[in-house]
Amino acid sequence: MTWTRRRWIATTGVAAAAVSAPAGHALAAAAEPLPLPPALKPDVFRERQSRLKAAAKARGLDAVLVTPSTNLAYIANLSMGRSERLTALLLFPDGPSVLVTPSFEEGVVRREAVVDDLRTWKEEEDPVALAAKALGKSGRIGVEGSTAYATAALLSASAPGKMEDATSLFDSLRMVKSPEEMALIRDAGHRADLAITVTHKHLRKGMTEGEVARLLEAEFGNLLVDGGGLVQFGPSAALPHGSPGDRRLAKGDVVLIDCGCRVRGYTSDVTRTVAFGPPADEVRKVYDAVDKAQIAGIEALKAGRSGEEVDRAARKVIEDAKYGEFFTHRLGHGLGMDGHEHPYLVRGNKTPLAAGNTVTVEPGIYLPDRFGVRIEDDYGVQEGKPVSLSVRPGQLAVLEV
Numbered sequence: 001m002t003w004t005r006r007r008w009i010a011t012t013g014v015a016a017a018a019v020s021a022p023a024g025h026a027l028a029a030a031a032e033p034l035p036l037p038p039a040l041k042p043d044v045f046r047e048r049q050s051r052l053k054a055a056a057k058a059r060g061l062d063a064v065l066v067t068p069s070t071n072l073a074y075i076a077n078l079s080m081g082r083s084e085r086l087t088a089l090l091l092f093p094d095g096p097s098v099l100v101t102p103s104f105e106e107g108v109v110r111r112e113a114v115v116d117d118l119r120t121w122k123e124e125e126d127p128v129a130l131a132a133k134a135l136g137k138s139g140r141i142g143v144e145g146s147t148a149y150a151t152a153a154l155l156s157a158s159a160p161g162k163m164e165d166a167t168s169l170f171d172s173l174r175m176v177k178s179p180e181e182m183a184l185i186r187d188a189g190h191r192a193d194l195a196i197t198v199t200h201k202h203l204r205k206g207m208t209e210g211e212v213a214r215l216l217e218a219e220f221g222n223l224l225v226d227g228g229g230l231v232q233f234g235p236s237a238a239l240p241h242g243s244p245g246d247r248r249l250a251k252g253d254v255v256l257i258d259c260g261c262r263v264r265g266y267t268s269d270v271t272r273t274v275a276f277g278p279p280a281d282e283v284r285k286v287y288d289a290v291d292k293a294q295i296a297g298i299e300a301l302k303a304g305r306s307g308e309e310v311d312r313a314a315r316k317v318i319e320d321a322k323y324g325e326f327f328t329h330r331l332g333h334g335l336g337m338d339g340h341e342h343p344y345l346v347r348g349n350k351t352p353l354a355a356g357n358t359v360t361v362e363p364g365i366y367l368p369d370r371f372g373v374r375i376e377d378d379y380g381v382q383e384g385k386p387v388s389l390s391v392r393p394g395q396l397a398v399l400e401v
Contacts, residue, residue, distance in 0.1 A: 045114035057093035062138035070337040078113040086127035132158035142166030176356035188268035189390035209244035229259025237372035251277040271376035277401040289321035293363035307349035332360040357381040
């Protein structure tokens with residue numbers, strides 16, 4: 001598997017493959033596996049459905065259509081892959097939640113999904129006709145934003161109603177996290193910190209980025225979760241969205257690890273940059289600028305501030321250090337059941353942050369063909385000081401060669 005930042009964000013919910021340590025290196029192992037926190041209770045999903053129904057009614061929708069996605073997991077506690085076989089949740093503002101799914105999925109769905117009515121279809125039957133029948137005379141139907149175009153088109157041709165994008169309904173609900181959701185993100189952040197720390201202990205001169213990425217993935221498995229990420233040495237670390245390759249670790253390299261895992265459906269996103277042996281003076285200088293920029297961003301992170309203001313607070317520190325042109329991405333993004341979700345800490349986002357938002361704060365400086373430094377941690381927004389959902393590293397760590 002070739003990891004990229006986009007790939008691991010999208011696939012942290014997929015079971016990690018079994019991996020072996022590179023020849024001559026011990027496999028990373030946590031001191032003791034952490035027990036997983038309890039799953040969210042069914043009442044949480046019923047309350048979410050009630051809020052979604054209320055929002056749909058306020059917008060004048062007669063129904064909401066949700067196919068397999070993180071939004072389906074969020075609303076109905078049903079995590080399943082999307083395929084050519086139709087599974088669709090139909091929510092009616094003044095009626096029940098109806099799930100249409102293949103009959104052979106019934107056992108799994110009844111065990112996991114929180115829905116009012118289950119309607120199954122056999123392989124020789126037409127699931128689109130079944131869903132259209134359930135929609136009845138619904139005039140305006142809100143469609144969950146990641147739904148496949150082909151699915152929406154088939155249903156639109158069979159159901160009398162008009163379909164429209166309902167992305168904003170889900171974004172509004174999911175942006176503000178409950179204390180229970182924040183606790184799961186904090187747990188995922190803790191496991192990411194542990195996985196990185198143990199992986200650092202197994203770094204050896206001559207190891208490739210790919211070998212270390214596999215050790216990192218295995219360590220997440222030891223911590224009872226699915227996870228993985230990017231491992232970049234020296235000049236490779238100057239690529240913000242690079243991927244692990246065949247570059248071998250050398251004395252004096254910076255080592256950038258950007259990773260996360262999923263706990264009960266909720267993700268973490270943590271980046272650490274360390275030096276493998278004594279670093280060059282400019283590495284220390286750049287790290288210090290990034291560290292101070294992250295502190296400035298964290299201090300600016302509070303309810304009522306816009307994403308643009310928080311980004312600006314951190315960016316100014318890097319600009320004042322004369323590295324502004326090398327900070328090439330936004331300061332951060334929201335995270336929850338998806339690795340990237342609203343809100344975004346970026347220029348142009350003037351929407352005020354709200355208490356309960358969870359975001360990354362990840363300034364970086366990337367010097368082409370030389371090295372890059374990024375520090376990333378997860379935070380929950382409050383009226384005052386934000387809640388830390390991972391452990392900020394502080395000064396540059398120098399690993400023994």
